[in-house]
Amino acid sequence: MKYVEQVKSILLTFLVLLSIIFTLLIWNYKPDYGLIEETQIEEVMVGQQKELNDVLKPYRLLYRQNDEFFGTVSPSVLNELYSYLRTWETSELDLINTNLSDEKMNGIIRTNNRVTMFFNEELPLQVFSNVVSFNDKAIPGASFTRLILDWSTLETNNQLQLLFLNTEKRILYRTYADIVNTDKFLTEVIEPAKDYSPYVEIERDSLRSLYVSKNPIQSTRYTYLIQEISPNLFKSIVFTQPKIVQRNIESEYSDRYTDDTSLMTVDTKNRILNYVYPPAESIVPIPSSKLLKDSFDYINDHGGFTGDYRFSSMNIEKHITEYQLFLHGLPIYSNMTTTPTRIITTWGENRIFRYRRPYYSIATEGEVYREQKELVSGEEVIEYIRNTDDSFKDIDEVVVGYYFAQDEAFILEPSWFTISNNEWTHISPERTGGIIDGLE
Template sequence: MRYVEPVKSVVLFLLVMLSVVLTFLIWTYTPDYKYIEKTEGEEILIKPQKDIEDVIRPYKAIFRSEEEFTGTISNTAMKEIMQIFKGWHILDLAPINNSLSSNYINEIIRADKRMTVFFTGEVPFSAFNTIFQFTDKELPETTFNRMIIDWSNYDNKELTLYYISSNNQSLFRSHVSVSNMTQFMQEVIEPAKKYDTFKEIERGGYTSLYLANSNIESVKYTYYIEDITPELFKNILFPDANIVQRNVESATSEKYTDGMSLMTLDTNLKSLNYVYPAAESSIRVEPSKLLKDSFEFINEHGGYTSDFRYVSAGTNKNQMDYQLYLQGLPVYSKHVITRMTTIWGDSRIFHYKRPYFSLDMDIPSEKEIIELPSGAEIVELIQQSNNLVLSDIDEIVLGYYLITQNQELNIFTFEPCWFVIRKGTWTKLTPEILGGVKNGLE
């Protein structure tokens, strides 16, 4: 028995030491974690993504030389002009006038050796960052919708650019160093000598209109239309598509909701209308950020499903509009929707309205050459009409009127027509509008 106490002491000591060792091992243990890769949500692209210059493109260019205007609305010419702009080194950018008069605008456009490029919407300077190379790192938070290029000093390999904003009545100027001036003259200025002559339609106290003097041959197209399945938009616009409920309201209306946002389809107009009420905001977004956010939102899901172009901005409502174009001409319709609209909210999209169809393929056998009166003739008819006032018109444009020839078979017809634009609203010029004179309008 005399060994019992020493044994107890040894056992107790060993237990204490074991406890110390185990505690130390627990404190210093580092588990062998396996790296878990983050799985990104599957990217959904309806159509291929586009560059900003595909969406921001001029609709008309006029050239003043030797006291004559020539001009073009050719889609090919507009693409080539934008391509020539790429890489231009903008040496400076300075404000010149912030209270432009209409007469002053007319004067600088009609000065010799100048070309004017017309954009439908007011374009923020930052949107040209991928096209021009600005020396100034901080660009002014303002916009322009006409760009005038003065080539009178081309011998020194320098151009002068003027930027006019109709909304802000502002004028900016910059000087451009063009490394290959010969290319600019050969590919932009020389071809302009063969363009149609344009007539300046002067309107006392208002900016002039510029329209072709010659009759216009255009093509009437018939297209198959491809419907884009609403399920794609449901998966794109709702965070969790699995909880979205679909309700068929009527033969022409469907609704999708997850309790927070709502997507409505109008199968007659082929329009999709998405709203996320919680994002509604009265805070005004600057034009440059608004265009960037709107463009990226649509482009991330390949939402430019046809030739959609930026045409207007309502910065008070954070709204951006994109119009459908065909062969370089705007498409308007009362039968289906032909415009995309985004309204930006609190750090995300608040309202998104758009068509859910795209142009599939045209039917060659249905093509038809249509001859339309010249722009100058259209002006004469407007002046004789009691329904229109020339000074109220912002622009007279050649475009397409979309008709649903057979909606069940998704066959649509695009008819070339003249339109007037007033305060962002289009009106098709018909014999009824112009006082009963057909003159090739229909």
């Protein structure tokens, strides 16, 4: 037993040395890590992205010169005018009136040397600052439905007067813009108006006037091949984890896509999809400018404006924003309550709650047939409405648009429509007799 202590000492020394060796090995060990590549999330696009001003467009330009009206819906004319708007910097916005009568508002539009832009819905000034640069530190939280450009003093002081009129709230704002090249503006924007379609004002007792074409309208009936956008692309857009989404075919014309929290239904007959994310539902108030901007950004992030879609309606309380499809400057309306010619969003709690839209596009290369058609004048339409419809006083607008039908192809029939409370009614007074349909 006399060697026990020596053995213990040797064993302890060995263990200490072994511990030191392991420690040194750990300190000096360099593992061969492989290069970890950052996972790339594929960006899914269904169309080209657009600028905000592309959807903030009016449905009509109405010029007043020498006590006469001239109007146009031409996209090229509108784009030319917008190219000027975007270069202007205005003075401070002044509130002029907060209780305008219908007669006063009619008078503002009727004044000579003015062009009026007609918008379908109240447009927040804060959002329109993407089109016109306001020289104002605090843009008021107001909105407008008519933008009037007054060039009556342009040649004397190189200034345009801009009037922002809200026909619903009866409010008027005013500002001024300095024009660098007045001759160019008059030559390119104002002088061509005398060649546009002559319009007439339809005055109504204690109501806002209507403005319609004085002469018959030469238009075109179009037939287009259907260009479909795959719903699977939208599956990758609207769902946060597309790989776990399950697809079920419920019927011949109905598909259903689901994950744990959201649902997308696809109407394959009418080519409409409807996505909803119930957890995002919210009743928290959202300012109109934020609601419009959030809606636009959501759709535009995946190139969702697959045509000439224009901001057309907003329900602030329900957080709903709508964009109407246009072609050749005219709105396209359908007889289906599922609104296959509108993109509709409902905003929720910091994200989309509902997204409803068509999944087709109308492109010029898809045109297969066209046929010239003459529509009766606006004056004849007004006379027809007066004689057949007791609700003439309730009409907000009378416009020409396309009546949309689809089967194996898209058929776009030029027609007259009346608009009341964002609901349209298709009328054909010329020879077929009467009201055909009326839906939102």
